[in-house]
Every structure is written in structure tokens, then in C-alpha cells.
Amino acid sequence: MPVPFPPPDTLHPVKLxxxxxxxxxxxxxxxVAHHPQFHAGDYTYASAHTPPEDWAFxxxxxxxxxxxxxxxxxxxxxIADGVTFxxxxxNHRYDGFSSYPFGIFAGGLLDTPxxxxxxxxxxxxxxxxxGQGAKIMPGAKVGSGVIVAAGAVVTGTVPDxxxxxxxxxxxxxxxxDAQTIAALLDIKWWDWPIxxxxxxxxxxxxxxxxxxxxxxxx
Numbered sequence: 001m002p003v004p005f006p007p008p009d010t011l012h013p014v015k016l017x018x019x020x021x022x023x024x025x026x027x028x029x030x031x032v033a034h035h036p037q038f039h040a041g042d043y044t045y046a047s048a049h050t051p052p053e054d055w056a057f058x059x060x061x062x063x064x065x066x067x068x069x070x071x072x073x074x075x076x077x078x079i080a081d082g083v084t085f086x087x088x089x090x091n092h093r094y095d096g097f098s099s100y101p102f103g104i105f106a107g108g109l110l111d112t113p114x115x116x117x118x119x120x121x122x123x124x125x126x127x128x129x130x131g132q133g134a135k136i137m138p139g140a141k142v143g144s145g146v147i148v149a150a151g152a153v154v155t156g157t158v159p160d161x162x163x164x165x166x167x168x169x170x171x172x173x174x175x176x177d178a179q180t181i182a183a184l185l186d187i188k189w190w191d192w193p194i195x196x197x198x199x200x201x202x203x204x205x206x207x208x209x210x211x212x213x214x215x216x217x218x
Contacts (some may be wrong), residue, residue, distance in 0.1 A: 005198055008042035023051040031055040037067050041075035062090035068118035074126035075190040082133040088119025089137060101196050126190040183209055187216055
């Protein structure tokens, strides 16, 4: 009998051979549920060689509960060890002569002239693989199906199903042609019920678009 897939609210979805929880991998949605500005979709996971006490702080250390921006990550994303989301609250004002944040040392005031205006949200699509040590910069918008190379520094808008790498990260190649990408975004397998996804794992991780279409629930 197959092992049932863990529910999306499972904090530690991986079991060791001893049957104990593997603390270094979490489904991110329950791990960051306490943070009002951090939103993660079902089955997205993050891993760390040294498990942190606070996964939200570990991944997005400048995203505070009072931050005006949000960090939103889609479903079924895969986040490797050492990934950091540097969100807009990390920014200093730099449009004038000095970038020094005087307000921080005056009672933490956020409405002094030295403080920047609220910055943009950061969004990650569905089924995105973010490699070891990558940094996602403020306001980045990463499409679905993207693969981010280890150590990449990601800024701006990344198209769906691109492979990106470097500093600053650039598109190395597209994973599929435009017609296939459009079809995958229409199929949206990540929105299927989990039992349907598990039953058609071969089609989802394979390369036969017709077979994937045929697997889609009516």
C-alpha cells in the first residue's frame, strides 16, 4: 500500500529511517503561519542543514510583522539551504546625498525624512526551484516553473519557465517553447487535488504534454 502524502499543514513532512521528523525540511505554509506578511502556498518546502527556530526570519530576515510589503510564494516550490529573500524593508533611502537611516536611531521612527517610501512586494510563482544560496532581491517577481541557479542574485521580473543564474541573474535559457509554456500555465497542475497529482506524478514530471493534458481532472 503506498505511503500517503502528508497534508499541506504538516510542519515536518519528511521522516527519517528512525521514524522521527526530519527537522531540516518543512512545509513552509505552517512554518510561517505566524508571520502576517509572509504567505506560502500548499506543499512548498524549505530546507536547512541547521534547522532554524524561526523559518520566517531565517528566510526573510528583513520582513517584519509591521512591514508594508509582503512576500508571497506559490504552491509546490522548492527552496534550498541558504536561500535569502531580501525584502523591501531592508532598503535605505538613496535618492539624495546620504543613505544613512537616521530615524532608526531616533526611537525607530519610520516617518522621518531619511526613511524610504514603502517598497514593492516580492512574489514567487508555483513550482519554482530556488537553488542553494540564492538571493531574491526586493520587489522581484519570479514566474511559475522557474529554476534559479545556486548563488544567483534575482532582481526584476523573471518569465515563467526560465532558467536563470548569475549576479545579477539573467535568463540562461527557457525550459520550453512559448506554446508549451502557455499550455502548462493553462493546465495549472499545481491546482489539482493532491490525490490526482499523486496518481499522475509520471505525467507531471515527464515531458509528454498530451499525456499531461489527458491526466487533467474534468
